[in-house]
Amino acid sequence: MSLDAFFSTSISYGPGSQEAGWTLALPITLPLAAVALIYAGGALRLWRRSDRGRFLRVRQALLFAAGWIALAAALVSPIHALGERVFTAHMIEHELLMAVAAPLLVASLPAAAMMWALPVSLRRPFGHAGHASVVQAAWAAISRPLAATLLHGVAIWLWHVPALFHAALERGFFHYAQHASFLGTGLLFWWALLPRHGREQAYGSAVMHLFLTSLHTGLLGVLLLVSPRLWYPANATGAEIWGLSPLEDQQLAGLIMWVPAGLVYGGAALLLAGLWIRSSGQRAGREASHALNAG
Template sequence: MSLEDFFSTSVCYGAGAPEAGWTLALPTTLPLSATAIIYAVGALRLWRRSGRGRTLRLRQALLFCAGWMALAVALVSPIHALGERVFAAHMIEHELLMALAAPLLVASAPAAAMMWALPTPLRRAFGQAGHASVVQVVWAAISRPLAATILHGVAIWVWHVPALFEAALNRGFLHYAQHASFLGTGLLFWWALLPRSGREQAHGGAVMHLFFTSLHTGLLGVLLLVSPRPWYAAKAAGASLWGLTPLEDQQLAGLVMWVPTGLIYGGAALLLAGLWIRSSGQTDWEASHAFNAG
């Protein structure tokens, strides 16, 4: 079996046509299964060792499960198989990866649990690798909010260039690379922006980056919506599966990117704006109280 065959091989289960079934392909199911097992083992070990913080651990586990399920729905469920033929379903799949699974997984803070699942020598090796100067320099550069926002935006726009988009549909390896870049930059983007201990002062910048992302993704959605002709000829034949013309299929995909996805990015920005205002008010109150006490 060639590398191209390996990435293209999938097994669909379900009643009716293949496009209605579940897609089981090793490049997808193997990482999904391994991630779930590693997290479960590590989380159980942490649960047994920590008498305190169990409520936090449970909340993180629920967030991880929700994020993992969103990944499975996007990559294994009939949405993925239908997305091979229908552009709107393909768009739903991508938004599940970037705007739902990625923030849920980041919010679950799974690194500690997954590290505890590893044998001690391997855990130490990863720790030493993470402290390597080259790794730290690269990570510091790409994990800054501005860099993460740019990388995420570039991934979204570049993969919607018609030539690259259709190449990804026709070649299994490129299709997985497309999904990996959407998920990878999505994880980086949300990790750089979501609040965590010691980063309360960064809420203002995060709000700006989230609003910017909602604007440029909304712009791409609007361009798809108002275009007088389909952008992707490879998707034209499958639109009839939903009783749509190719142009209507593209318009529905643009609407998905514009409205629901914009609401997620915009809603996250509003939530962080509220946290920013609250933390600023608390800081002002503490400063005023300290001044009066002095």
């Protein structure tokens, strides 16, 4: 079996030509199962090790579970199979990856739990590798807010070039590469922008990059919505399943990219703006208190 044929065995249709079944391909199900088991094992070890911080670990576990469920819904549920023939379903799948699963997984801070799932003999080498100067330099370069925003934006626009989009539809390997780039750059994007302890000073930059991302993804959605011609005819062969014409299917997909996805990026920007204002007020209050005490 060729590599492309291996990836193309991912779609399992249910009875009847109008129904799509679950996707149970090993390139999808094995990594999903492995990630869930590794995280669960590490989280349980951390839970048993100490009673302190259990509320935080429960919250992180719930966030991870929600992100994992969104990831599975995008890649395993009938949404994935329908996405081969209905552009709107394809768009829903992509937004689940980038705007739902990615921020939830990043917010869960899973690295500690996943490291604790490893035996000590592996945990130490991984820790040393992560602190290697080359690795740290590369990570520092790509995880800057500007770099992460650019990489995420390039992935979104590049895969919507008709030639590449059609290649992803026709060849399973490219389809998975498309999903991997959306999820990977999405994880990087949210990691670079979501607040963490010690990063309160980065609120302003995060707000700006989230706002810019909502603008350019919204622009792509609007272009799909108002275009008088089909961009991806091969992805509209099943539009009648949802009672749509191919052009209506494209318009609905564009609307989903413009409004719901834009609300995620824009809503995150507003939330961080509120945290930024609160943090600035608290800092100003502390400085005023110190000045009064010093006087």
